[in-house]
Amino acid sequence: MKCKVEILPSGKIxxxxxxxxxxxxxxxxxxxxxxxxxxxxxxxxxxxxKGDIYTDEKHKRMLEKMGLSDEWRLAxxxxxxxxxxxxxxxxxxxxxxxxxxxxxxxEKGYGIAVDLGSTTIVAQxxxxxxxxxxxxxxxxxxxxxxxxxxxxxxxxxxxxxxNAETLMWIVRNHIGSEISNMIxxxxxxxxxxxxxxxxxxxxxxxxxxxxVSPLAVAPFESPNNDTQIFTASSLKWDLPETCRxxxxxxxxxxxxSDILCGIQACDMQSNDGCSLLVxxxxxxxxxxxxxxKIICTSTAAGPAFEGINISCGMRATSGAIxxxxxxxxxxxxxxxxxxxxxxxxxxxxxxxxxxxxVSKRIDSTGTVTDNSEYIDITENVKLTIADIREFQxxxxxxxxxxxxxxKKNDIKPEDVNSVYITGGLGNYLNIEKIKQLGLxxxxxxxxxxxxxxxxxxxxxxxxxEYNRANIEKIKDNCSFxxxxxxxxxxxxxxxxxxxx
Numbered sequence: 001m002k003c004k005v006e007i008l009p010s011g012k013i014x015x016x017x018x019x020x021x022x023x024x025x026x027x028x029x030x031x032x033x034x035x036x037x038x039x040x041x042x043x044x045x046x047x048x049x050k051g052d053i054y055t056d057e058k059h060k061r062m063l064e065k066m067g068l069s070d071e072w073r074l075a076x077x078x079x080x081x082x083x084x085x086x087x088x089x090x091x092x093x094x095x096x097x098x099x100x101x102x103x104x105x106x107e108k109g110y111g112i113a114v115d116l117g118s119t120t121i122v123a124q125x126x127x128x129x130x131x132x133x134x135x136x137x138x139x140x141x142x143x144x145x146x147x148x149x150x151x152x153x154x155x156x157x158x159x160x161x162x163n164a165e166t167l168m169w170i171v172r173n174h175i176g177s178e179i180s181n182m183i184x185x186x187x188x189x190x191x192x193x194x195x196x197x198x199x200x201x202x203x204x205x206x207x208x209x210x211x212v213s214p215l216a217v218a219p220f221e222s223p224n225n226d227t228q229i230f231t232a233s234s235l236k237w238d239l240p241e242t243c244r245x246x247x248x249x250x251x252x253x254x255x256x257s258d259i260l261c262g263i264q265a266c267d268m269q270s271n272d273g274c275s276l277l278v279x280x281x282x283x284x285x286x287x288x289x290x291x292x293k294i295i296c297t298s299t300a301a302g303p304a305f306e307g308i309n310i311s312c313g314m315r316a317t318s319g320a321i322x323x324x325x326x327x328x329x330x331x332x333x334x335x336x337x338x339x340x341x342x343x344x345x346x347x348x349x350x351x352x353x354x355x356x357x358v359s360k361r362i363d364s365t366g367t368v369t370d371n372s373e374y375i376d377i378t379e380n381v382k383l384t385i386a387d388i389r390e391f392q393x394x395x396x397x398x399x400x401x402x403x404x405x406x407k408k409n410d411i412k413p414e415d416v417n418s419v420y421i422t423g424g425l426g427n428y429l430n431i432e433k434i435k436q437l438g439l440x441x442x443x444x445x446x447x448x449x450x451x452x453x454x455x456x457x458x459x460x461x462x463x464x465e466y467n468r469a470n471i472e473k474i475k476d477n478c479s480f481x482x483x484x485x486x487x488x489x490x491x492x493x494x495x496x497x498x499x500x
Contacts, residue, residue, distance in 0.1 A: 006085040008049065022046070022053070022078040026088060027145045043148070043314075044075035051084030066311065067382070102265075102457070104131050104464040109193035110186075111463035112179055115258070115456035116199035116207060117141060118150050118282070119306060119315065119424065121175060122456050125182045126463055128193065135182040140315075142174045143167050143206070149282055149303045150202040154212045167206045176237040183239075192239055197247045198459040200256035200283060201225070204247055215253065225250035227471075248462065248471065251287075252480040254298040259285050260474050261458025263294065264467065266420045266451065269474065273417040276402070277454070280305045280346070280423035284398045287478075288405050294478040295409060299401035304394040306424040307345045311374075312381045314343035321348035321381060322428055326355040331377055341378040347428035352377050353391050354433040357499055364499045366392050392497045399439050399496035404483050413442035422454040438500045 001018040005025050012029050023044060048071055055063070059077040066072075073086070107128040115122045118141060125135040146167060147153045157164040175197075183189045197207065201222065205212045208228040215222055228247040232239035239245075248257035259279060268275045268289040279285040284301030287294060307313035307320070314320050319342030323334040333348075335341050344352055356362045361375055366388045368375065374382045406413060419440065421429060431448055435441040440448060451457070461467045483489050 003080045004083040005080055006050075008085065008087045016080055018081050020080045021076065022073070022080055022086075023076040025080065026075050045072050046075055046078075047071055047087040048073050049085040049087055051082050053078045053084060054081065102131070102461045103466070104461065105466040106130065107193070107464060109191045110134070110183075110188050111193055112182070112195045113456060113460040113463055114175060114179075114195065114197040115261075115453060115459055116171065116175070116197055116203045117258075117455070118153075118200060118203060119144065119148075121171075121178070122453065123175065123178050123182065124456065124460060125186060125188075126460060128463065131464075134186050134188075137178045137182060139174070139178060142170050145170075148308050150200070151282075153206065154202060154216050157206065157212050158216060164206070164209070164212070168209050171203075171207055172235050176235060180238055189238070190240055192243050194463055195239075195243060195245045196459050196462050197245075198257040198261045198455050199247070200258055200281075200285075201250045201252075201254050202256075204228070204250055204256055208247055221253045225253065248459070249475060251294075251296050251475065251478050252298075254283050255285050255287070255296045255480065258455035259287050259296060260471065261456070261462065262420070262422055262451070262454035263287055263289065263458070263474055264461055264470055265454045265457035266418070266449075268418075268420075269294070269470070269477070271418065274411055274415050275418040275420065276406075276416050277420045277422065278398065278402065279454075280398070280421060280429070282306070282308075284394075284401055286398075286401050286405055288409060288411070290409060290411060292477055294474060295405060295481050296478055297401055297405050297481040297483055299397040299483060301394040301397040302390065304349065304390045305346045307343070307349060309390055310344060310349060310387045311384050312343040312377075313349065313387075314345060316345040316347075316428075319343065320345040321352070321377065323430070324348060324351035324355045324377060326359045329359075331355055331359075333378055333381075341381050343381055344377070344383075345428075346424050347430070349387075349391060350434055350437070351430060352383055353388060354430075354437055356383070356388075357437065362388060362499075366497070366499065395437060395439050396493050396496040400489060400493040401483055402440075402442075403492050403496070404486060404489055405481055408481060408486065414444075416443060417447060419443050419448045420451050420454065421448065422451040436500055438496060438498065441500060 002015050003018050005014045014025055053073045062074055109128050111126045111128050113124045121139050121141050123137045124133050127134055146156045157167050210224045227249045230245040232241055232243055250256045251260050262277050269292055274290045277287040282303045284299035287296045303309055316336055318337040319339045320336045321333045321341050321344050325332050333341055362368055374384045376382045
């Protein structure tokens with residue numbers, strides 16, 4: 001039996017077999033949800049306009065937990081058995097790119113830099129003769145259909161070889177399609193000389209077809225962190241076989257080539273004195289450069305800074321709250337595209353927590369002062385106690401990581417000349433507010449620099465032979481600092497759970 005599924009506001013209509021998962025229908029329609037289809041996160045909510053979708057007890061409990069009325073359904077809990085009409089708004093995402101100037105020597109031909117993030121993918125076509133960006137494409141990583149965070153994707157890949165291949169080919173094909181669009185629009189197919197890809201360790205492994213199992217169990221070390229070289233035919237990309245395609249090397253097991261590129265982009269090795277690079281992402285990657293010596297580490301910050309694992313969390317799409325202020329005894333918010341508030345992205349979470357703190361709705365321990373189970377930010381958006389704790393864990397992990405890497409290398413915060421902040425928050429992070437919550441408050445404001453996409457900027461620079469010697473130079477000068485091996489790390493971590 002066939003059933004008709006109409007999706008509003010796009011107007012797309014699909015004829016599917018009765019019993020088909022609604023999550024699969026939406027995935028086919030390329031509507032992006034930060035949901036892995038496991039039925040546990042509650043992120044794939046859709047509004048039922050017409051028809052009926054049966055809700056079992058588990059589905060009802062999830063809807064109740066999220067405070068959703070009877071008109072709502074969760075796609076990964078839903079099966080299509082009748083003709084239905086649903087509303088699943090397609091949104092435009094704020095994806096960070098970068099177009100800063102950099103040093104290079106002119107070369108012939110064209111190059112393509114690709115920042116393969118766990119959330120987004122950004123590719124830029126570069127004229128190697130003058131360093132200019134000819135075209136740029138920004139998209140959501142299609143692997144997000146199988147899990148919004150890298151832990152979910154590791155779990156999915158480990159279930160079977162078929163799953164691992166699915167994650168590999170879905171991203172290879174997606175990037176290949178974007179590259180084809182760029183070079184065809186520019187009519188320079190035969191002149192693409194080099195493609196350089198950067199990403200975190202998990203993205204490096206999944207794209208390259210490398211087993212991710214070693215990253216899932218202690219001691220969390222992979223033997224395959226080197227540069228991976230590919231041909232156009234091996235990737236099924238419509239490019240000349242003479243085009244060099246490489247995924248840059250990881251600096252360590254959970255410090256990827258995105259950090260290598262960040263060090264390059266910020267010219268950290270050339271600067272005198274001490275500098276710090278902090279990636280506000282799931283892994284909480286940190287690189288300390290002191291007189292050309294590079295020490296890197298990672299902390300299990302979790303995906304809260306990306307709006308993931310937050311009850312009303314979302315990516316920076318239409319309706320995402322990115323700024324919150326407390327004034328005249330009420331919260332005022334700003335949203336992406338100035339549309340009705342639908343949830344909180346990373347910067348919005350930071351500002352919402354700050355507003356709760358300054359309005360004394362929560363105390364320095366993160367406890368809700370009136371014992372409420374949740375706090376309304378707007379009519380549609382609320383924060384729960386669990387959300388506040390999730391933020392505290394992420395903030396504490398990063399703050400403890402910064403403290404420990406400085407302490408173990410006998411460096412005082414005042415000796416750090418530059419602090420570069422990159423990652424999902426990028427330009428949208430309010431430094432004053434995050435400092436008042438206890439992160440980066442040991443550094444002078446004038447030394448803190450927000451970099452929108454340091455990975456892409458460095459990746460673009462490394463297209464040029466003039467800069468490529470820096471890859472091995474950075475690797476050779478880099479050592480990994482395992483924070484969990486220090487007995488006082490847990491104490492420092494617990495201290496940093498509190499707000500200033």
